[in-house]
Amino acid sequence: MPEQDSPLILDIDGMTCASCSTRLERVLGKVEGVEAANVNLATEKATITGSAGVEQLLAAVKKAGFEVRPAAPVELTIEGMTCASCSGRLERVLGKQAGVTAASVNLATEKAHIEILPGTRTEDLIAAVRKAGFDAKPLQQQSAGQSSIATSNKRDDEARLYRRDLLIAAILTVPVFILEMGGHLVPSFHHWVNQTIGQQTSWLLQFVLTSLVLLGPGLRFYKKGLPALLHTAPDMNSLVAVGTLAAWGFSTIATFLPQLLPAGTVHVYFEAAAVIVTLILLGRLLEARAKGQTSSAIKHLVSLRPQTARIVRDGQLIETQLAEVVNGNLLEIRPGERIPVDGEVVEGSSYVDESMITGEPIPAQRQPGDTLVGGTLNQTGALTMRATAVGEDSVLSRIIQLVEQAQGSKLPIQTLVDRVTLWFVPAVMGLATLTFVIWLIFGPDPALTFALVNAVAVLIVACPCAMGLATPTSIMVGTGRGAEAGVLFRKGEALQRLESSAMVVFDKTGTLTEGKPALTDLHSHGQFDSQQVLAAIAALELKSEHPIARAIVTAAEQQQLTLPTLLSFNSLTGMGVEGQLQADGESFQLLLGADRLMQQQGIDISPLQQTAEQLAQQGKTPLYAAVNHQLAAVLAVADPIKETTPTAIQALHAMGLQVAMVTGDNQHTANAIARQLGIDQVVAEVMPAGKVDAIKQLKQSLSSEQQLVFVGDGINDAPALAAADAGMAIGTGTDVAIESADVVLMSGSLQGVVTAISLSQATMRNIRQNLFWAFAYNSALVPLAAGVFYPAFGLLLSPALAAGAMAMSSVFVVGNALRLRRISL
Known part of the structure; x- marks a missing residue:
């Protein structure tokens, strides 16, 4: 396999908690040739850089107990085939390419259908076709956002599957729960059961129903959890599998071979095993539904693309699919329609709502010569435009790509979580074993019963799912919310750095001012x-x-x-x-x-x-x-000051930030503008090459924890943007300088700077809330489940309540992250 020129991204199936993602990350990192591996639980993707072959990586994933979702087949249109020997030869050539599992070439349709492994590049396949003497091009390319839509659809499918299995489990569990727990709640019900069907028959019914729950809806936990346990790499499924099997196994022995148990310990806990599976399925359902909403921003952006466009050709209007529009086509846009592609107004005048691209609520007037951005909404007048950027080259596609890229990133704060969760599940297994031994030796009668119940409760309550979801879900929702406000985080790490902003440094021309002297x-x-x-x-x-x-x-x-x-x-x-x-x-x-x-x-x-x-x-x-x-x-x-500049600077001061300006103007001019705007520090008469030194000079006045943010046009200021702790590029319309900054502000308004910093603070606050809940939850409930408080207060946590608490923990974390969708910016 050739060396990877860009990161390889694999879609992973089977991860259920933070220990899964951390373990897989560790396994991939040990593969020869891997320089870095990043596994994201929320997006279910593994990003790998280095020269390792795809086959090696797939084997490592499988050995770790997970599966890689196969890549979508590649469809190529072939030119130059004249007979069956041509198609046969080309089929053999394609079949020998690295990463190709099957290839079929049809002479009649002149198409090739190629089954590939993840990471196989279409460009390499096309090169092989051309080397064989033919020509090829992709039949169709997946547009930006389709990966996220596919993931969202997958989660919808998961939710439907969980809903079905939850219904089955609940129907089977309710009778078990009533038969066993009904007697504890209503003593007369216990006597009625014993007098009518008898205790043994009741236990047999519970055995049958619970077995159906575990081998039906609950089978997924054993298929994944037990192999992981055998590979000495237990995960959340292992905890559930061991806990429920322990409860079911003890109860089965009590039902059929009671003579094997010590006197006074013959009890059944079928209801605990059944309820645990049912409640965890409920948690998985709620979690899948909530996680599906984290991609709502991308789904909304994708929905902005019209499906068709009207091309003006020879004076006639021809309605065609959007994919068939090419640069240079003249398109007609009627009032109330979305602009299909990026372009330039040729004829007509109208107001265009660009809020979903720039975050600006006021419609912009567009006349001949002005630019139009695909996905924006034409309001009042009819326009004729010339297409200048279509498909993946459009601003909307680039925005979607940026959001997807940021959503899959890992913040520095996640490093702590990874270190903890790496050893968390094995530690829980050890703690559960210790709990069992201590209760068995020192517990009151029946000691075996107490030991079993408390060990199972520890196994179930200590799942680290919430820890693994705490950071990535907040990133996904936060970056999506930013995109809706016209703030694009090119790098997810900027979310964390901006929170510690202490000084914002502005370039003057085109940033504080209109840039039109x-x-x-x-x-x-x-x-x-x-x-x-x-x-x-x-x-x-x-x-x-x-x-x-x-x-x-x-x-x-x-x-x-x-x-x-x-x-x-x-x-x-x-x-x-x-x-x-x-x-x-x-x-x-x-x-x-x-x-x-x-x-x-x-x-x-x-x-x-x-x-x-x-x-x-x-x-x-x-x-x-x-x-x-x-x-x-x-x-x-x-150069006139932008209308939004004074308000933005006031807002930054209200947030406790210093504001500085770097400009090539002479000192008198710079000081005059600074007085007018209330800017704290001015570095004037700076040549373009001196902006980096100016930023370093300003940085010296800050402490090591404080961050300096530089805001510029993203093109001429690229070195300064890179030198700052966080760089923000002001973009207007199609002028998006995505390569030079950590954050891209789609609007020319400086309110975007305030929005970005506010969003960073809200997202990091949300992440800390999630992490606090996840760690506090485990810190509080694991000792309770282990029975630490029993000697002093008589408190214990039943396995069923432990399952409910564990499920709700993950739902709480995802639900808390979703609150970011509603914050006011």
């Missing part, structure tokens, strides 16, 4: 004419895409100025620009930049320095222009 002032000096200087500067900046350059060119266009001819152009990184121009047959040199450029070139700026400082104090960015090394003018460009 406008020329506000131009003061010429000496003999230079303002319009001639503006025309020369506009000619110099004409080909630049920098926002300040665009502002100057736009101002010249508005005044309809005739621009000189640009002969040469040179960008001076972090300083400004220079160029050689020609007007009226004369050439001249033009310099444009900040005061530091003029000082470097030895140009005296004192005549206009006071004017520049006044402009800077107004929050504008002053620039100097020099013609042939003579000061010609000072001009000012202002």
Whole structure:
């Protein structure tokens, strides 16, 4: 098997508790060639990196007592086959490829159906086909989110199966419970049973009904639990299997061979075994239903995709399947319809609800030239658009991929849980054995009965399911809720880091401001004419895409100025620009930049320095222009502050966070903006390469536990985003910088920063609540089940109540995680 270029993800069947996922993670980690293995109980996936072969990994999973769900078959369309020998040869070629279990090639339909092992790449199969002299392409590709939908559907199927088995178990268990426990609750009922059917017949009925429960709905626990126990790797199923078999076995001996038991210990506990299985099935049903809801965000995102689109072709409208739309197609969108793919408005005007992409509740106006995002809702007008990104390249698909990626991640806090659960089940087995021995030796009569009942209670109550579900369920719900609010956690670990945020550092242009500067002032000096200087500067900046350059060119266009001819152009990184121009047959040199450029070139700026400082104090960015090394003018460009910026900064201060700004503007301009917005610290006159040093400098003012967050545009600020403890990229529309940040904010609004930090705090609080419940539950109930409180208070925990408590523990944890879906952001 070739080395894995990307992580291999296996879908695992059979995991039921945290000890399962931890044990499998340990087993996979020992396979030769595995660099890292991460097993997630909530998503039921194992992510493996390294060069280990798929066959080795599958064998390891099976040896650990679990199963790998087979990958979906690959369907290829084949080109170039002319006879049966072609299809036969291609069938043999495909059958020999690593990871292929079966291959069938149909000459008539020109298709290949290939059964594969997980991790087998379609690209490798296509390459093999081409090497054999044919051409191939996938018949259809699974779109983003389908994996999560499949998992959700699997859980729905599980819930239906549990519902059926629970019903059967309950019908069989109720008579057993009434026959045995009815006499304890109502003494006269006990006498009535003995007088009518007799105690022995009652026990025989209980034996038959309980055996049906254990061998029917409860058989799953023995199929998985006993082999795991034999492999010295017990899991939750092992605890249930041993506990119920102990109760059933003791009761069976008491029923059929009572002479083998000591005097006074002949009792039956059939009802305990039956009730344990029934209550655990109830817990599994509730858990499966609740876990199915953790993927609701992805299911909702997937549902935003329309199934069809209307293509404009030769003046005619043709309705077609969405998969058939390609880039460049013209599409018609009517009011009330969802935008089918990403694209650009060609004709028409409308308001589009983009809330499910950006989190912004106010519809955005879209006119010719504006971008549209697939999945958003067209509201008022008809639009004609040109498709620019379809399928997996669309923003919606990338969002779904990000959410799925974050949901499968493991937070640092999970490491503690893994260490505990690794030894938890074996420790419980040992504790149950110790409980049995101590009660048997020191317990009151009948000691054997007390020993058995308390040991079974310990086995049942101590299942670590809740521990294993505490973190991943909260991550799944939290990241899904973030996606609904336009906050995408590219890395799940950012959820934990953001909670400890102490300082938020903003880039200025395009982050705090609109990123669309406008020329506000131009003061010429000496003999230079303002319009001639503006025309020369506009000619110099004409080909630049920098926002300040665009502002100057736009101002010249508005005044309809005739621009000189640009002969040469040179960008001076972090300083400004220079160029050689020609007007009226004369050439001249033009310099444009900040005061530091003029000082470097030895140009005296004192005549206009006071004017520049006044402009800077107004929050504008002053620039100097020099013609042939003579000061010609000072001009000012202002970038409007975003409407949401002041509110967001106030909210961050209310959360107790410091706010800082890093900018290339001069100190006066930066200080003016900082005063206007209430920013605590300013690092000004920073060149692009110096932002990382600025972040390191600001980080020094924080303690080791405190985290620094940097917010930028995600493209020019990539080094700074990586240098911060957590980086947030501001995205607008289709400009999603997913590779440079830990968190992507789909909206240009800075309220997304507040939302991300608030969501992080809520999610981590939720995780700690879950972990507290899981650990406190076991800490409190295991001693009670072992009988620690019996000598002083006479308290014991029956196996049936232990089963109910164990089942409810997992349901509580998942239910608590689901509360994140309702938090207000």
